[in-house]
Amino acid sequence: MESSIAIEALSALAHPGRIAVFRLLVRAGAEGAPAGDIARALDTPANTMSAQLAILTRAGLIRSRRESRSIIYTADYPQIAALLGFLMEDCCQGRPEICAPVAAMAACCPSPAEKAQ
């Protein structure tokens, strides 16, 4: 991942309204949520929410699809993973115990390989 891409994503997240939107969508999973529902849930005017969703979209963190009159937003999980990977690149340097806290954080999401064990 390019540094400039990561910075755009981090800038997008570094805002009280937008991080709330992001976390709502991370929790919402693949179904996502329509713009209006998000605006109501976070008690934000529709045009302000529209700007926030546009910024998160341009940053690659979320995606949208139209469904009838609504626009449904979803988290872009692979892109999010790429951002986290960029932040922690080469964190181990042969001593995994250094960044063990990071691995522990990810323990909620066992990989398919780990689930098979």
Next chain:
Amino acid sequence: MESSIAIEALSALAHPGRIAVFRLLVRAGAEGAPAGDIARALDTPANTMSAQLAILTRAGLIRSRRESRSIIYTADYPQIAALLGFLMEDCCQGRPEICAPVAAMAACCPSPAEKAQ
């Protein structure tokens, strides 16, 4: 983690100079690096670097210790893990495959439990 804490950390990272410092320190491990070395490595004036280090420190992402005339900076791994955890909180919702890309990102850092297997 409080939302305001996460925003301060993300704001600190959302900057070309500061994310370069952050990643340099993530790679540097527990030994860290002195301010002057970091400034030289990233070709940044000492006062500008000082401001950048201060912002990352205030955001809780890095720590410093004095060693003779130098100030050594290190990444604060537990705090970083807490930030990543905040971003991905409740990402699974009973369906771990949704955020599998995130788990795959963390595969470089097997936890002690995983290493024992």
Next chain:
DNA sequence: TCCATATTTCCATTATTATAGAAATATAGA
């Protein structure tokens, strides 16, 4: 004490970003 090195603080200029009212656009249904 005096000097060199390492880092930080002060400051002013310049540039970027946030907010929401009002208007515009898109879709669906009567």
Next chain:
DNA sequence: TCTATATTTCTATAATAATGGAAATATGGA
């Protein structure tokens, strides 16, 4: 076609952040 709903775009004002020169502070050694 007309109306209601859903969302976005346009716009101006207000607030915040980045940069690096110059000066200040802290440490160690002669």
